[in-house]
Amino acid sequence: MCALCCYGIALNLAVPLQKKYGALPVIVRALAVALILTAPFGIAAIPNSSFAWHSLFAMVGLGVGGTGIAYALATTLAGRVGSTRTSVTTYIIPVVALFLGAIVRDEVVAGLSLAGCGVALTGAFLTNRSRK
Template sequence: MSAAQTESLEAFSAKDWGLLVAVALMWGGSFVLMDLGLQGLHPATITWLRLLFGVATLACMPAARRPLPRAEWPMVALLGTVWMAVPFLLFPVAQQWIASSLAGMINGAAPLFTAAVAALCYRRAPRRWQLAGLLIGFAGVLTIYWPTLDEMQATALGAGLILLATLFYGIAFNLAGPLQKRNGALPVIWRALLVALALSTPYGLYGLQFADGNALWFTLPAMAGLGVFATGLAFVAFVTLIGRVGAPRGSVTVYFIPVVAILLGVALLGETVEPIAIAGTALVLLGAYLTSRRQG
C-alpha cells in the first residue's frame, strides 16, 4: 500500500446515508443465506456460487466492462484475494462450527481493523469523534448480541477464522477506496470478483460432489441472492461509499448488520426484541452519527 487515501471530512450527505443503508440491508441477510447454503452445499461451493452470481450480475452492466490500466491489475488482484476469495471461503467454513449471529458479531470488528490499517499503512490515525464513533458502534454490536452469548455454540477455530476474515476486510476496505477513485467502482469490483472467481473455481468444483440434490431447491436461490445482492450490488455500493467518505468512516456500515437482522426478525418472523438489544441499537446509531459528522 503506497498512496495515501484521500477522503471527505464533511458530514455524510443523503446519498452517503442511502448507500450505507442499502449495503447494510444486503449484507445483513448474507449470514442467514450462507447458513441456508450449508444445509446442502460444501463451503467451497458456496463461495464459488456466490462469486459466480456476483460476476454475472456485474457483467450485465456495460460500465463494469470498461478497460482498466494494466498498472492497476496487481492491486485489483490483491483486492480480489483479500476481500473476496479468502474471506468468502473463511466465513462458510467457520459457520460449520459457530452460529451465524456470532459470526456477525465478530465481523463487527471490521471498522476497528480498518482504522488500524489506515493508521499503520497510510499514517491516518482516526480523528477524535471518528474514533469515538467507531468504539461506541462496536460496543453497540456487542450489546445487541449479549443476550444470546450463552446460547452460541462456538469453537476457537471457527471464531479465529472469522477474526482472520475480518482482518482481511480491514485491509481490503483501505485498498478499495483509492482504486475506485481512480477507475470507478464497477470496473474495479467486477475485475476483483473475476480474480476471486478464478481462485475459487477449483475448490468450488471439488465441493460439488458433496452437494445434496434434495436441498438444491432452496440452496440455489439462496446462493443467487447471496451473489446478486450481497456480493455484486452491495460491493459496488460499498466501494462507492468509501470512495466518497473514506474507508474508516464508510466501514461503519458493518455495525448496522445486527440492526438489520433484528428488524428482519421482527418484521418477517414475529420475533421479540430484548430491551438490551434496543439499547445496543441506540449505541450503533450514536456511533454512526459521530463517525458520519464533519471531521474537524
C-alpha cells in the same frame, strides 16, 4: 474478526483504485480474485452436495440483492467520501442480519444481540458525526 480486517483492508485499497480505474473495474477484478480463491473449495464440495431450487433462489437473492448491490454501492461510496466513512456500512450488517432473521425466518432475537446492534450503531454514529 478476520472478515472485519478484510473489510478494512479492502476499503483502504478500494479508494485509490476506484479513483484511478472507476468503481466497476475494481469490483470486477475483486470478484475475479474471490472466484479464484474460493472456487477450489466449492468444486471439492460438489460430490457431497445436493441441488435444491429454494437454496439456489436464496443464494441468488442474497448474492445479488444483498451482497452485490451493497458491495457496488460501498465501492462507489468509498471513492466519494473515503474509507473511514464508508466503513460504517460494515457496522450495519449485523443489524440487517438480525432484522431479516427475525422477519423472514421467525428467529428469536436475544437481548444481547440487540445490545450489540446498539453498540454497532453507536459506533457508526460516532464515526460519522461532524467534529466541531
